[in-house]
Amino acid sequence: MVVMDLKEFIKIGYRNYKIDVWPDSFASTEDAEGEFFSKEGKIGIKGSTIGSAHGANTVLHEILHGIIYQYGLGEDLKEVKEEKIVNTLANGLITVFVDNPWLLDYFKSKVEVEHHTHKINSEQNGGPQG
Numbered sequence: 001m002v003v004m005d006l007k008e009f010i011k012i013g014y015r016n017y018k019i020d021v022w023p024d025s026f027a028s029t030e031d032a033e034g035e036f037f038s039k040e041g042k043i044g045i046k047g048s049t050i051g052s053a054h055g056a057n058t059v060l061h062e063i064l065h066g067i068i069y070q071y072g073l074g075e076d077l078k079e080v081k082e083e084k085i086v087n088t089l090a091n092g093l094i095t096v097f098v099d100n101p102w103l104l105d106y107f108k109s110k111v112e113v114e115h116h117t118h119k120i121n122s123e124q125n126g127g128p129q130g
């Protein structure tokens with residue numbers, strides 16, 4: 001089995017968020033498995049969960065909070081609504097990934113095409129211009 005560890009940072013929008021792995025004894029503000037800190041630029045995840053689909057769900061959950069914040073949707077959603085939307089989408093997406101094992105490989109292959117295109121474009125342009 002391949003164990004894919006989390007990286008130290010995750011880029012959401014223009015910003016790199018630090019991924020903080022918490023010991024299990026760490027008491028978060030709302031007894032959560034993870035938490036998104038917009039001002040501090042951090043995502044906290046409980047260490048004992050990250051090796052499971054449950055942990056992946058938590059990581060996806062916090063990423064969705066990050067997207068909502070970073071792309072300016074947070075002010076349109078009341079906090080309770082945001083939590084419900086994030087919960088539903090994270091649980092739904094992880095379930096779709098579990099039920100369709102080919103899907104993440106499909107996404108990965110298409111994202112790699114995009115990376116390749118970016119690389120060619122930046123080489124042809126010789127880096128950032130004016």
Ligand SMILES: [Zn+2]
Nearest residue numbers: 061065083086
């Ligand atoms: Zn949440």
